[in-house]
Amino acid sequence: MPVTTERHGDVLVVIADNPPVNALSAPVRKGLTAAIEEAAGDGSVRAVVIACAGRTFFAGADITEFGKPPIEPMLPEVVDRIEASDKPVVAAIHGTALGGGCEVAIASHYRIAVPSAKLGTPEVKLGLLPGAGGTQRLPRLAGVAVALEMVAKGDPISAAKAKQAGIVDRLAGEDSLLADAIAFAREVADVRPIPRASERPLSPDPEAIAAFEKTNARRFRGFEAPAANIACVVKATETPYAEGVEFERQQFMKLMFGVQSAAQRHIFFAERKASKIDGIADDVKLRPIDRVGIIGAGTMGGGIAMNFLSAGVPVTIVEMQQDALDRGTATIRKNYDATAAKGRMKPEQVDQAMGLLTPTLDLNALADVDLVIEAVYEEMSVKQDIFARLDAICKPGAILASNTSYLDVNVIAQATKRPEDVLGLHFFSPANVMKLLEIVRGDATADDVLATAMALAKKIRKVAVIAGVCHGFIGNRMLEPRQVEALKLLLEGATPEQVDRVHVEFGMPMGPFQMADLAGVDIGWHRDPNRIENLRDALAAEGRWGQKKQAGFYDYDAKRTPSNSPRVAEIIEDFRKKTNTPQHEVTDQEIIERTLYTLVNEGAKILAEGKAQRASDIDVVWIYGYGWPVYRGGPMFWADTEGLKKIVEGLERHGFEVSPLLREKAEQGGRFSA
Numbered sequence: 228m229p230v231t232t233e234r235h236g237d238v239l240v241v242i243a244d245n246p247p248v249n250a251l252s253a254p255v256r257k258g259l260t261a262a263i264e265e266a267a268g269d270g271s272v273r274a275v276v277i278a279c280a281g282r283t284f285f286a287g288a289d290i291t292e293f294g295k296p297p298i299e300p301m302l303p304e305v306v307d308r309i310e311a312s313d314k315p316v317v318a319a320i321h322g323t324a325l326g327g328g329c330e331v332a333i334a335s336h337y338r339i340a341v342p343s344a345k346l347g348t349p350e351v352k353l354g355l356l357p358g359a360g361g362t363q364r365l366p367r368l369a370g371v372a373v374a375l376e377m378v379a380k381g382d383p384i385s386a387a388k389a390k391q392a393g394i395v396d397r398l399a400g401e402d403s404l405l406a407d408a409i410a411f412a413r414e415v416a417d418v419r420p421i422p423r424a425s426e427r428p429l430s431p432d433p434e435a436i437a438a439f440e441k442t443n444a445r446r447f448r449g450f451e452a453p454a455a456n457i458a459c460v461v462k463a464t465e466t467p468y469a470e471g472v473e474f475e476r477q478q479f480m481k482l483m484f485g486v487q488s489a490a491q492r493h494i495f496f497a498e499r500k501a502s503k504i505d506g507i508a509d510d511v512k513l514r515p516i517d518r519v520g521i522i523g524a525g526t527m528g529g530g531i532a533m534n535f536l537s538a539g540v541p542v543t544i545v546e547m548q549q550d551a552l553d554r555g556t557a558t559i560r561k562n563y564d565a566t567a568a569k570g571r572m573k574p575e576q577v578d579q580a581m582g583l584l585t586p587t588l589d590l591n592a593l594a595d596v597d598l599v600i601e602a603v604y605e606e607m608s609v610k611q612d613i614f615a616r617l618d619a620i621c622k623p624g625a626i627l628a629s630n631t632s633y634l635d636v637n638v639i640a641q642a643t644k645r646p647e648d649v650l651g652l653h654f655f656s657p658a659n660v661m662k663l664l665e666i667v668r669g670d671a672t673a674d675d676v677l678a679t680a681m682a683l684a685k686k687i688r689k690v691a692v693i694a695g696v697c698h699g700f701i702g703n704r705m706l707e708p709r710q711v712e713a714l715k716l717l718l719e720g721a722t723p724e725q726v727d728r729v730h731v732e733f734g735m736p737m738g739p740f741q742m743a744d745l746a747g748v749d750i751g752w753h754r755d756p757n758r759i760e761n762l763r764d765a766l767a768a769e770g771r772w773g774q775k776k777q778a779g780f781y782d783y784d785a786k787r788t789p790s791n792s793p794r795v796a797e798i799i800e801d802f803r804k805k806t807n808t809p810q811h812e813v814t815d816q817e818i819i820e821r822t823l824y825t826l827v828n829e830g831a832k833i834l835a836e837g838k839a840q841r842a843s844d845i846d847v848v849w850i851y852g853y854g855w856p857v858y859r860g861g862p863m864f865w866a867d868t869e870g871l872k873k874i875v876e877g878l879e880r881h882g883f884e885v886s887p888l889l890r891e892k893a894e895q896g897g898r899f900s901a
């Protein structure tokens with residue numbers, strides 16, 4: 228039984244125990260209803276406490292039930308039954324009271340929480356809204372401004388903040404929640420009228436709503452759920468509770484059966500699945516990582532170092548020249564100072580993090596570290612030399628990782644006598660910000676090395692995905708056909724603005740040419756500056772290296788505001804003539820087909836080759852590494868919604884070689900996502 232009751236004198240304590248996070252699945256909802264009925268039917272019960280066993284108060288509705296036939300009793304009925312109780316109900320909150328859990332709490336008459344607890348309505352992150360009266364009760368308890376922040380953004384708030392906002396009535400002792408809740412219940416047992424959130428008055432606040440919408444317009448671009456959440460709060464301010472709830476229900480159902488919520492729920496589970504490594508037992512013994520070494524103090528090395536410093540892991544960072552080392556160290560401090568200036572870090576935390584950093588010019592200083600991450604120039608001979616030296620220097624059992632973006636990790640591993648300890652850890656730039664980490668599994672990489680890397684990723688708050696060895700691994704390998712096609716499209720008649728606009732309208736943060744200008748048009752070109760094989764080389768050869776030169780695929784002013792470049796149009800025209808490329812009118816749809824269908828096609832090849840464990844891992848890579856819009860669920864999920872047959876037809880129309888796996892799925896009416 229996931230819900231049990233116990234008597235503490237005249238208080239009925241209801242305890243839910245549904246590991247791991249006390250999701251409000253059907254048996255829990257049934258148990259809660261039964262418990263409230265039990266209290267109602269027992270004259271000796273004067274008040275009720277609802278609490279949860281395990282690590283948290285209810286963390287929400289059971290997401291695995293979504294999209295399936297509903298099971299009675301539904302959550303809105305359960306919370307209404309709780310609120311209707313004629314005996315006061317106290318919610319005793321620890322861990323995270325999220326979504327439906329928060330709604331159970333605010334339908335209860337009183338709330339007591341431990342200081343470490345958090346409350347929130349993250350439904351918007353699943354493309355939903357709090358559908359059990361949350362959008363109507365929350366503004367009545369906390370006011371319009373706080374409610375909007377909570378429902379439309381979905382970030383949880385601390386117990387202290389919730390108390391300040393009027394959501395929580397009292398803070399309990401960290402270790403005495405149940406006793407404090409029972410005492411609270413006795414105190415309020417005879418208070419009448421019983422305070423019910425749904426009965427509280429609420430005034431319209433159009434200014435708060437307008438200000439909120441304006442501030443967050445950019446953040447909400449493309450998403451359906453934030454607007455629906457806002458609309459529900461607006462409704463709460465304009466209509467009686469019952470009408471508001473009706474409106475909330477309609478909006479909830481609309482979102483629930485829409486593509487965006489399906490996509491966002493897919494990503495919720497995809498992210499969790501990504502941490503599971505096929506063929507490796509859950510209980511494999513991990514190697515301790517108490518000290519990390521990083522080779523290279525450039526942008527990448529410095530950013531990687533910050534991840535560990537922020538997580539409290541000491542880092543030794545090695546450079547070849549003192550000035551490069553000093554520059555790297557100064558950049559790390561500057562980045563931390565900037566974070567502190569924004570109020571996201573305390574000055575003493577900056578000092579603490581910097582105190583864990585040991586800069587050195589001596590590779591031998593890595594003799595005692597548990598993990599080395601090499602982040603130097605992308606050149607195989609350089610990497611092999613470093614790994615051979617690390618092999619001689621590092622203690623047995625140390626994990627040796629390369630941050631290479633493209634190179635063969637197996638070849639790098641062969642430079643050592645311990646290839647089982649070698650793997651790729653591919654961070655994305657800026658490495659202290661981007662959430663994605665590709666963990667590249669070499670042929671010889673030991674199971675415990677992979678499992679340790681996965682656990683470490685969690686510690687430094689990355690979302691990690693296992694990738695096999697191939698050129699560009701998962702993300703960059705799929706990026707390549709997109710880049711190639713984008714350049715060809717320019718020669719055939721599209722403009723950089725058109726190609727970028729199509730990608731931005733699709734939901735990407737920027738298009739391929741905006742990205743090239745930001746990252747550097749000259750990347751990879753310096754190795755052979757005489758080479759002009761494509762349009763990108765032609766721009767690089769003219770010094771149009773991107774934003775840093777105020778000239779790339781666009782022209783930039785001193786504030787880096789882009790404008791269309793007549794010179795680029797000339798270069799395109801020259802190159803087109805030189806290559807004899809015929810022009811035609813390029814439609815937006817053609818751009819989608821040639822840049823995004825090809826990307827999906829490459830994803831299917833990666834999957835067929837076993838270079839990704841599952842299609843959802845590919846989606847995770849694109850969401851967290853390349854800004855693919857989460858409401859489209861990643862490229863493989865999007866392919867399913869677009870229709871695999873349509874994608875195959877599009878690829879064939881443009882003469883691409885279609886992945887056999889993609890073709891097979893299309894022919895059999897299959898899907899990439901479950």
Ligand code: 3HC
Nearest residue numbers: 248250286287288289290291325326327349357358359499
């Ligand atoms: N339903 C079903 N399963 C859930 C779940 C939920 N609401 N929340 C978490 N889980 C599962 C996870 O899938 C995971 O399963 P796995 O072990 O098989 O992979 C397991 O519980 C543990 O989850 P995490 O690995 O995420 O554990 P953490 O300790 O890192 O995080 C958490 C805990 C903060 C609760 C996090 O799981 C979370 O954010 N959960 C989702 C919360 C949420 O979105 N709630 C709203 C649901 S929608 C709703 O309530 C609608 C209502 O308004 C009508």
